[in-house]
Amino acid sequence: MVGGYAPATLEKALxxxxxxxxxxxxxxxxxxxxxxxxxxxLFLNKIAELKQIKVDKDYIHIGALVTFTQAINDDKVPQIMKxxxxxxxxxxxxxxGTFGGNLGNGSDKADSVLIEFAVDAKVRLMSLKGERIVNVEDFCITRRKIDLKDDELIVEVLLPNKPYKNYIYQKVGGRNSLAISHVAFAGLFEEKDGKIQEFSAAFIADAGRFLRFKDIEQTLIGKSKKEAKNLKDKVIKAYSDKIVLTAGRVSAEYRKTVSLNLLRDFLTWFGV
Amino acid sequence: MYAIKFILNGEQTEYTGNAGDRLLDVLRDTYSLKSVKCGCKEGECGACAVLIDNTLINSCCVAMGAVDEKSIVTMEGFKKTPQFKVLSDAMADFSAVQCGFCIPGMILASHATLLLNPHPSEDEIREGLSGNICRCTGYNAIVKAVKKASEEGDGLW
Amino acid sequence: MDNISKSVRKKDHEPKISGESIYVGDYQCAKDGSAILTGKILHSKIARARVLSVEVPDLPKGYFYVNAADVPGENKVNIVLDDTPVYCKDTVEYIGEPIGMVVGPDKEEVERILSQIKVEFEELEPQLDVRSSQKVFFDYEFSHGDIEKAFKEADKIYEEEFETGYQEQAYIEPQGMMAEPEKDGKMYVHGSMQCAYYVHGAIMRVLGCKPDEIHVFQDVTGGGFGGKEAFPSVLGSQVAVAAYKAKAPVRCVFDRREDMEYTSKRHPSICRYKAAIKNGKVTALDCDIVFNAGAYSTLSAVVLQRGIIAAPGVYNIPNIHVHGKAVKTNTSPCGAYRGFGAPQTFFAIEMMMDHIAQDLGVDTLEFKEAHLVKQGDMTSTCGKYHFPVPLPDMINEIDKVCDFRRKHKEYAAPQSGRYRKGIGMSLVFHGAGFTGSGERDIIKAVAKLRKYKDGSVEILASNGEIGQGVRTTFPKIVANELNLPFDKVYYNHPDTERVPDSGPTVASRSLMIVGELLRRAAIKLRSVWIDGKEQEVEEHFKEPDFMIPFYIDKFQGDAYPTYAWSVNAIEVELDTLTGVSKILGAYGSFDVGTPIDYNIVLGQMEGGFLQGIGYSSIEKMDYDSKGRIRNNSFTDYLVPTTKDVPNMVAMLHVEKYPNGPYGAKGAGELPLVGAPGAYVEAVEQALGGAKIHPLSHVPFTPDDTIAQLNRHREEI
Incomplete structure (x- = not known):
């Protein structure tokens, strides 16, 4: 075709x-x-291998060309992502819209990427030279800036294969459909033997990047809920100090307040 | 170099223009399919929605290279189907067409909704049409009409 | 239900739903088969500047640059005054002001040329703050009673300021006009518009030609809502000048961003209200109203008139003083939008009454009920409410459908927890037809019926179908009166060459005023009907005998012959964590007299009500420190989708108007007007009431809710 390429295989595309x-x-x-x-x-929609959703022991593999509709209708995709x-x-x-596109356009408000941040997803990239697997937080650098080399393509997203039982996802947009996230929050929590085993909180807040602060999260890991409760105000203060926002579609004050409100609600919800 | 081959309203078609050309513009300008309306060119209004392989897509967000080997249906093709007749009659019963600019896209969205779910609830209809902005009606009449079409057209979807 | 109210299949249903209707952007070629040139406007990027030079690159053959120098007549677009230029004069007065137009056969080449034009500006300080603007386009004042005495004797005085923002019409078809020079030397102008004769009048001046040297046709129009009342006169003039220069058909269709940023919108307003209370009743109201007109005066005079006349709302307040101004800022000129000045002042009075009631410790609805106007009462302009005021019955209807009184009291009690509820009610009217003696002195509507030999009857009038259904309701009236089958009567889009001037498609007037003319014309035709003969009858507007003459210089008399009424209730659930107010229900009772077609009227009510809810809640538009409107796309200016108000109930209450066709009154604008008062009262109640959170502006967004909550948290 004139002015573009539509290869049928990944190899040709690369x-x-x-x-x-x-x-x-x-x-x-x-x-x-x-x-x-x-x-x-470079039209990628004819490449069948990019449209697959597969599961192995470690990961749920979502091909870069999997559309959101396809994923919503697939049992292998975890509910938090749906x-x-x-x-x-x-x-x-x-x-x-696709998972690869949501990552590749470098938006800091991509709803699927927020979940990928929250669950420590990885992105598999390929070039003729081989493949790279990078953590999603390393792949998404800042708004419109991603770690994709000129000869690479996003091949798939790898979500850790876990049950994702205890989570909260909330999106706040300007209306009930056709809405860009003003704030979105994804939080995951797991407890084992009375101790917090997993705690993850990721935000979209029009911040120029996705927000997730693993150092703050660490302060709660291994603690009992009771201990965590005593730390709660300190933890929220730590987030408050880190969430520094600039002007955007809605006020920075709004986005920050709502982010912290949702975080507090999440902590309360799982008993902290 | 080869042409982009696709089926347009049932006809095998070849497009020799640039693969980056916007489907919306090509449908309107090259093929004179004027039912496909341009409301925003940003995927935010649904006036240009068409069916690609029976799936609802905003034609403003599609480059021609992406429709190679696909089948596209616009209102010019859809209006010949029995499903159109049922939807049109139901819309008429509620006088759901006002200015008419959103309606070809809205009808294709209605059809796409019913293809996935022949007997949708009101909420499911509202979800199905949630990417199509209508500024005239407040949507109630349109939603009721789709509900009625789903009953009258039982078995068609 | 009256027989006339029974719904029929709309005349334009088939061509529209099948996508066969031709909107202006859909023409493949001109009427004579020649190719259409594309026109693209060179807009100012600066809010106020002297234009020193415009450097146009060498133009390929067949391409033109058009500007003020090419205007054969006067470089003035006639709207109410003549201050809007076709293309800018020495200065530009707002971001977006047309400097010129590039015209040519290839759209992309036109865009390329446009991007290469260099404009040298000498920047001038723009006036952007409406409060400090010294340039007053229109200034009106009226009063009755003894306001000073009332304030002197008051038990208590309240003073508060209310603000409303822009609202963009957001018709789904953007503005578009086309001009075609015809072989006989005439100019044929057509496109998306509400008022063919307005465009006709404007272009006559611009081309410097006689009435019969141009004709204007309304194409199928994808929504107007007021946005296509005056603006098509501007764009029509621009394409006409371009076509005149190019000697070829020229079409200019705006893209969405151009349309949202540069075309007319609802006037932002600041209303300062002061009320005197004596023995628990409002005895006096002093209103100071400022509308931001933008850079040119366009329709601001008449928008402001309607706004200030509605200043005291539906309440009988013995002493009032109203002062209204429309001031200039260096921003896009504002214009008509459904409601036409009234939504702004109705919001102010409804909130004022809410706040006074809450401070006095009485139920807001009961307080409002104690002040309601009734038949025979005096209007704000010393006219008379000649007909029954059905508000008490309508309040009861709304109460019945949503349990308003119980909920309103229940939600007024302190609430805790993440989610809190509120419900609000507003009571409004809308006067149909031109304000004051406008119908009699300015419009002087004429409508005709032409009967053909085969017994079919064509309606000749200039009111455009813009979705509101006149192509269906007009024929219904005529068919009914002539006892003809519905398909024997038809009404095409107006062409000024063929139809008399029955006035513009504005002010909720088409059905009530022109519909009645047509009904009378049909009766006339019936009385002279001869089978097999071509016949024509004509009717002229006649002011109803009961009208108290209106004097615009004093704002005295009947501003409107009658009023349409509405009662709106909105119930919300407010999420204190996100500030989002979910609409649990929106209920409207609307009295527009006899519905000439039940479905059509219901569709008008539902559509208008949803626009009003959007105006109240999510439709936010503003300009920045440079005077630029950033919310210029459907991504950044949000209008309601199918999922935002799924539970909207519109009901019709019928109080017939004897001078409207079969009792019909004006309908189109009414449903938008009351939404802001009801919505904001509901949110305010969910936030804990006006004593803690007195809300005073629309749109009231989640951002505003969180700011209120944060401020309150800091205060305690």
Whole structure:
């Protein structure tokens, strides 16, 4: 085709990616809005291997070209992810938008990426030279900046294969559909033998990047709920100090207050 | 170089233009399919929604290269189907069409909703149409019409 | 239900739903088959500046740059005054002001040329703050009673300021106009519009030609809501000048961002209200109202008139003084939007009454009920409410459907926990038709019926179908009066060459005023009907005999012959963690007289009510320190979707108006007007009431809710 490539295999796609200056095209829902002029697209939608959802012992593998609608209808995808992606925009966008695209456009408000942050997901990247597996928090550097080399493609997202039983996901947008997250919160919690075994809290707050502070989380790991309760105000203060926001669609005061409100609610919900 | 081949309203079609061209513009300008309306070009209104392989997609958010080997249906094609007749009659019963600009996209969204779920609840209808902005009606009439179509058109979806 | 109210299949249902209707952007070629040139406007990027030079690159053959120098007539677009230029004069007065237009066959080439034009500006200090603006376009004042005495004798005096923001019409079809030079030298202008004769009048001046040298046709129009009342006169003039220069058809269709940022919107307002209380009743009201008109005066005069007339709302307050101003700022000119000035002042009076009641420790609804106007009472302008005021019955209807009184008292008690509830009610009217003697002195509507040999009857009028259903309701009236089958009567989109001037499609007037003209015309035709003969009848507007003459200089007399009424209740559940107010229910009882078509009227009520709820809650638009509107896309200016108010109930209450067709009154604007008062009262109640959180502006967003909660937390 004129002005673009639509390879049927990943190998061919990687070759084109290596040899030509192309813009990878997944679902198009963000790219087409950007309306870039004079670019050649590398259309990835014919590559069957990028559209698969698989599970092995360690990971749930979600192919880069898996659409949100496909994932919502797949039993292998954990509910926490479904909660988030079913609130993306509206059906026509979810039918086209993909996991790879949500990562690749470098938005700091990508709803699927928030969950990936919260669950310590990894991103598998490939080039002709081989593959790289990077932690999602390393892949997403800041808004519109990702760790993707010019010859690489996002191949899949790896979610740790866990039950994800105790979690809270909340999205706050400007309306009930077709809404960009003003604030979104994903928190996970696990307890074992009376001690906090896992505690994770990730935020979208129009902060230029996704927010997750593992050092603060660490202060609660291994504690009993009672001990954690005593630390609660200190923990929230620590988050408050770290969440520094700049001007955005809604006020920084709003985004920060709501972020901390949702965090406090999450702690209260699991008994801290 | 080869042309982009796709099925457009049932007809095998070849597009020799640029793969980066926007489907919305190509449908309107190259193929004169004017039922496909442009309301925002940003995926935020649904006026340009079409069916691609029976799935609802905003044509403003699609480059031509992505429709190679796909099947596209616009209102020009859909209006010949029995499902259209049922939806149209139901919409007429509630006078759900006002200015008419959102309605081709809205009807295709209604059809797509019923394809996935032939007997949706009101909430499910509202979810199915949630990407299509209508500024005229307040949506009640449209939602009631889809509900009625799902009953009248039992077996069609 | 009257027979006339029974719903029919709308005349435009089939072509619209099948996608066959041709909107202005859909034409493949001009009427004579020639290719259409694309026009794109060169907009100012600066709020106020002298334009020193415009450097246009060398233009390829067939491309043109059009500006003020190309205007053959006057470089003035006639709206109410003539201050809006077709293309800017020496200065630009707002971001977006048209400097010129690039015209040519290829859209992308036009855009490329546009991007290469260099404009040299000498920047001037823009006036952006409405409060300090010294340039007053319109200044009106009226009073009755003895306001000074009432304030002197008051037990208590309240003073409060209320603010409302922009509202964008957000019709789904953006503005678009096209001009085609015709072989006989005429200019044919058509597009998306509400008022074909407004466009006609404006272009005559701009092209410097006679009435019969141009004709204007309304294409199928994808929504107006007031936004296509005056603006098409501006864009129409611009394409007409371009077509005149290029000697070829020119079309300009705005893209969404252009449309949202640069076309007219609802006037932001600041209303300062002062009330005197004596023995638990409001005895005097002093209202100071300022509308932000933007850079040119456009329709601000008439918008302001309607706004200030509604200043005391539906309450009988013996002493009032109202002062209203529309001031200039260097921002996009504001204009008409459904409600036309009234939503702003109704919000102020409804909140004022709420706040006074709460301070006095009485139920807000009971307080309002104690002040309601009734038939025979004097209006704010010393006119008369000539007909029954059905508000008490409508309040009961709403109470019945949503258990308002019980909930309103229950939610007023202190609440705790994450989620808190509130319910609010507003009571409003809307006067149909032009304000004052406008219908009689300015519009002078004429409508015709033409009967053909085959017995079919064509309606000739200039009111445009914009979704509100006139292509269906007009024929219903005529068919009913002539006892003809519905399909024997039809009404096409108006072309000024073929139809008389029955006035613009504005002010909720089409059905009530022109519909009645058509009913009378039909009776006339019936009396002269001869089978097999082509016949024509004509009717002219006649002011009802009961009207108390209105004097605009004094704001005295009947501003409107009658009023449509509405009672709105909105119930919310407020999430104190996120500030989001979920709408649990929105209930409206609307009296627009006899519905000429039940479904059509219900659709108007539901659609308008939802726009009003959007205006109250999520539709936020503002300009920044440079005068630029950032909320210029559907991503950043949010309108309600299917999922935002799933539980909206609209009900019709019928109080017939004897001078409207079969008892019909104006309908289109009413449902929007009351939403802000009801919504904000509900949110305020959920927040704990006005004593803690007196809310005073719309839109009231989650951002505002959290700010209120934070402030309160700091205070305690």
């Amino acid at each position: 070759r084109i990616r290596a040899e030509e200056t192309v813009v990878p095209y997944a679902g198009g829902t963000d790219l087409m809005v950007q309306n870039r002029k004079n670019v050649e697209y 909660d988030a992606i079913s609130k993306i925009a509206a059906p026509a966008i979810r039918n086209a």
